[in-house]
Amino acid sequence: MTTDTAPKPSFWYRLAHPGQFVALTRPWLWPLTLITVALFAVGLWFAFFNSPEDYQMGDTVRIMYIHVPTAWLSQFVYGLMAVSAIGSLVWRHPIADVSMKAAAPLGATFTALALFTGSLWGRPTWGTFWEWDGRMTSTLVLLLIYLGIVALWRAFDDQLRAARVIAVFTLVGAINIPIIKFSVDWWSTLHQPSSVFTMSGPHMPPSILTPLLVMAIAFTMLFLTLHLKAMHTEVARRRLMALQRQAAQTGKTA
Numbered sequence: 001m002t003t004d005t006a007p008k009p010s011f012w013y014r015l016a017h018p019g020q021f022v023a024l025t026r027p028w029l030w031p032l033t034l035i036t037v038a039l040f041a042v043g044l045w046f047a048f049f050n051s052p053e054d055y056q057m058g059d060t061v062r063i064m065y066i067h068v069p070t071a072w073l074s075q076f077v078y079g080l081m082a083v084s085a086i087g088s089l090v091w092r093h094p095i096a097d098v099s100m101k102a103a104a105p106l107g108a109t110f111t112a113l114a115l116f117t118g119s120l121w122g123r124p125t126w127g128t129f130w131e132w133d134g135r136m137t138s139t140l141v142l143l144l145i146y147l148g149i150v151a152l153w154r155a156f157d158d159q160l161r162a163a164r165v166i167a168v169f170t171l172v173g174a175i176n177i178p179i180i181k182f183s184v185d186w187w188s189t190l191h192q193p194s195s196v197f198t199m200s201g202p203h204m205p206p207s208i209l210t211p212l213l214v215m216a217i218a219f220t221m222l223f224l225t226l227h228l229k230a231m232h233t234e235v236a237r238r239r240l241m242a243l244q245r246q247a248a249q250t251g252k253t254a
Contacts, residue, residue: 018235021095025228032225039218046211060124065211067117069219070110074142075177077107077223081149082174085167095231097163098238100170101153102230106223108146115139134183138176145173159238 015021047065081103087096118136119129130136149166156162204212 016093016095018094018098018238021098022232022235026232029225029228032221032228036218036221036225039214039221043211043214043218046214051207051211060121063117063121064208065215067114067121068212069216070117071114071139072216073219073223074107074111074114074139075180076220077103077110078142078146078170078174078177081107081170082177085170088163088167089171097159098231098234099227100163100166101159102227102234104146104149104153106226106230108143108150110219110223111139111143111146115143134186135180138180138183142173142176142180145176149173 015024043065047062051062051065053059053061081100084096084100084103087093088100115136118139122131123129149170152166152169153159153162156165
């Protein structure tokens with residue numbers, strides 16, 4: 001009698017297989033969705049009913065609860081793509097390719113929302129919808145980079161070759177993230193410096209900070225949910241394309 005003593009594949013090794021990845025992460029979708037909905041309900045209640053008007057901007061200040069989280073996500077998503085790009089180039093990780101592709105349209109959407117809500121907020125606050133200051137301009141550049149990455153994915157039929165090219169492009173474009181972050185310190189800008197994460201602590205009252213943080217977490221959970229679903233869809237799409245190529249080759253040799 002023999003006993004199979006071969007070690008079982010680790011969790012992270014199983015995640016590297018697209019089919020295993022989908023099977024392991026599919027049960028997370030509904031819990032993530034419910035948590036996201038609950039966080040948005042709490043965040044919006046705080047934002048509209050438990051947060052005061054600004055003495056200068058009035059109710060317009062409530063745009064902040066959408067603008068700030070989407071602006072944060074515009075950079076966070078690109079950071080995730082940069083990490084995925086390293087995983088694709090260094091370790092040839094198949095899920096890194098999928099993650100990178102699935103995140104790009106979401107990052108572009110959050111960046112566009114940040115620019116749009118920022119313009120709506122800027123008109124009554126600064127007297128203009130748009131100003132070519134450092135943060136606005138670098139965020140617009142980020143949107144163009146996202147759109148370029150989305151276009152590149154669609155330009156290649158070979159997704160493995162596309163992943164290598166786009167990974168390099170993504171890493172080069174990552175230089176724009178610190179420019180966005182520190183633009184308020186480097187140049188004259190309409191944007192104020194960071195008011196939440198500072199060495200001396202947050203520079204805003206709890207009545208504003210609480211809904212802002214809840215909405216930031218809610219938007220982050222929304223991204224994670226949509227990103228996971230988009231990754232599942234991309235895995236299924238690649239599997240279908242592989243089956244179609246296999247059927248076409250079989251038909252040629254028949």
